[in-house]
Amino acid sequence: DVKVTQSSRYLVKRTGEKVFLECVQDMDHENMFWYRQDPGLGLRLIYFSYDVKMKEKGDIPEGYSVSREKKERFSLILESASTNQTSMYLCASSLPLGGGASYEQYFGPGTRLTVT
C-alpha cells in the first residue's frame, strides 16, 4: 500500500514565523503535490513537483515555496506565516505519466495549520 505521511497533524504558529511542512511518500512516486483545503473552496493546488529539484507553481503559489531535494520528500515552506494561511494542508503523490494511473493521487492525512 502507498503511504504518504505528513510531519504534523496539527500545528500552531505565530504571524511572521517561517513554517516548514514535510511530506514523505514510500512508493517511489515521481509526482508530488501540495494543496490547501478551505471550507467551500475544495482543494486548491499550491505547488507540484514532477522530479527531484523540479517544481511548478499551482493555482495559489503566493506566500509559499517548496523544496524537493530527494524523490520521497516534498516540503512546503511558508516564508513568513500570515493569518490567512490558516488552513488544512494536504500532500499527495502519484505515479509518473504513462497512462491514466498517473492521475490517481495518494494523499497524506493533512496538517491543520493555525497561524495566530
Added chain:
Amino acid sequence: GQQLNQSPQSMFIQEGEDVSMNCTSSSIFNTWLWYKQDPGEGPVLLIALYKAGELTSNGRLTAQFGITRKDSFLNISASIPSDVGIYFCAGASVGVVDTNAGKSTFGDGTTLTVKP
C-alpha cells in the same frame, strides 16, 4: 484554468437512501476520478474512469464518465453512516503542458451527512 462544477454542495439523507452527485466542466477531460475524504483524514481514491461512456462500480458505488467527456456522476446505493464525508470529483486532460505531472482539477466537494 479549468474549473469543475460539483453539485450538490451538501446532502443530508436518511440511512438506506440512495445518493447521486455530479460534476460538470466546460472543458473536455480524458480522465475522471472520484475521491472520498473522511473527517480529519486525506482524500482516498474511490473510482477512476478513463473512457467516455464508461460505467464502473466499487461495491455500493457506481460512477460514470459522460459521453460528452464534460461530466461525470457518482451514485451511492443504500447509504450507511460510514458514508459520511466529503466527496470530490477530479478531471484531467491529456495534452495540457502541465499534465506531465499528473495534475488534476478538483471540484469543490459534496459534503454528505447520513442520519441513522
